[in-house]
Amino acid sequence: xxxxxxxxxxxxxxxxxxxxxxxxxxxxxxxxxxxxxxxxxxxxxxxxxxxxxxxxxxxxxxxxxxxxxxxxxxxxxxxxxxxxxxx
Amino acid sequence: xxxxxxxxxxxxxxxxxxxxxxxxxxxxxxxxxxxxxxxxxxxxxxxxxxxxxxxxxxxxxxxxxxxxxxxxxxxxxxxxxxxxxxxxxxxxxxxxxxxxxxxxxxxxxxxxxxxxxxxxxxxxxxxxxxxxxxxxxxxxxxxxxxxxxxxxxx
Numbered sequence: 001x002x003x004x005x006x007x008x009x010x011x012x013x014x015x016x017x018x019x020x021x022x023x024x025x026x027x028x029x030x031x032x033x034x035x036x037x038x039x040x041x042x043x044x045x046x047x048x049x050x051x052x053x054x055x056x057x058x059x060x061x062x063x064x065x066x067x068x069x070x071x072x073x074x075x076x077x078x079x080x081x082x083x084x085x086x087x
Numbered sequence: 088x089x090x091x092x093x094x095x096x097x098x099x100x101x102x103x104x105x106x107x108x109x110x111x112x113x114x115x116x117x118x119x120x121x122x123x124x125x126x127x128x129x130x131x132x133x134x135x136x137x138x139x140x141x142x143x144x145x146x147x148x149x150x151x152x153x154x155x156x157x158x159x160x161x162x163x164x165x166x167x168x169x170x171x172x173x174x175x176x177x178x179x180x181x182x183x184x185x186x187x188x189x190x191x192x193x194x195x196x197x198x199x200x201x202x203x204x205x206x207x208x209x210x211x212x213x214x215x216x217x218x219x220x221x222x223x224x225x226x227x228x229x230x231x232x233x234x235x236x237x238x239x240x241x
Contacts (some may be wrong), residue, residue: 013201016154020142023179047179048146048212054205 003071005062006087014055016047020082023047025076032069033077044077088203089233093165093190096226099123099233100168103187108176112136112153115189124164125191131159135189145178146207149221150211153189155199164191165203167233169220186211186220210236 007015026033026044033044037059042049044063055061065073081087100118106109112135120128134155138144145151166189173183190209192200210216216232223229 015201016144016152016204017138017141020144020146020179029141046212047145048148048150048208051146051204052208052212054201054208056201 001064001066002074003062003064004074005027005060006081007060008055008057008086010086011057012049013057013059013085014053015063015078016051018080018086019050020047021080021084022051022077025080026062026073029067029069029073031065031070031073033066033073034064036064037061088163088196090165090203090206090236093163093203094126094167094230096235098164099125099164099226099229100166101226103168103170103174105168105170105174108139109175111151111170111174111176111187112139112170112189115168115187118166119164119191120187124162124166125157125159126161127159131155131157131191134159135229139177143177143179145176145184146176146208147180147182148187148211148214148217149173149178149182149185150217151176151178151184151186152188152190152204152207154192154200154204156192156193156194156196160191160193160241163196165189165233166191167229169229178188191241206236 092158125131166186176184
């Protein structure tokens with residue numbers, strides 16, 4: 001299991017649209033992918049689970065990936081996060 | 088912002104007549120307009136569609152949460168609609184959607200949006216809660232179920 005920590009720069013936090021984009025990317029992989037914020041850890045493959053975290057601006061959250069190709073998974077997730085000005 | 092400040096019995100549609108995604112959006116939006124929660128129907132519907140175009144708010148589990156932040160919203164509102172058979176709402180899991188939570192918020196309120204969606208999502212992850220919403224046989228029961236979202240622990 002690999003873990004990376006990020007912080008939110010978007011004024012709107014991790015809102016519904018980028019959450020659904022992340023979910024779509026994560027679901028492409030067989031890997032187990034989790035997102036954690038404020039002590040709550042949920043799958044990154046369910047948009048409603050990700051939205052339930054309500055991660056606001058300036059908050060730190062982490063993503064965990066359990067897979068041999070974890071590096072690749074992280075890179076595609078980070079691309080979405082950066083392209084949408086979330087991190 | 089509390090859910091109970093966003094909704095009342097008038098903002099609940101127990102049996103949507105819509106047969107398509109577009110008709111669901113029209114039906115829920117029309118109610119907001121009728122109750123003067125939004126100032127301009129067409130512009131509000133456009134904002135909802137623009138958001139759906141970016142990615143469907145059919146989040147799976149039979150739930151859709153169409154939402155828009157728009158200057159045409161006068162009063163922050165949640166309108167709930169239920170469809171007995173389910174509608175093809177381009178849901179992420181490919182299933183039909185039966186429970187619709189349309190959220191309308193004025194342009195200036197960004198945090199309300201995120202936190203309202205978070206509260207709602209936490210509760211909707213609970214299968215029992217979804218089943219209760221599907222089974223409730225009058226508006227009063229639906230309203231008290233929806234207002235119970237406020238009591239959800241953070």
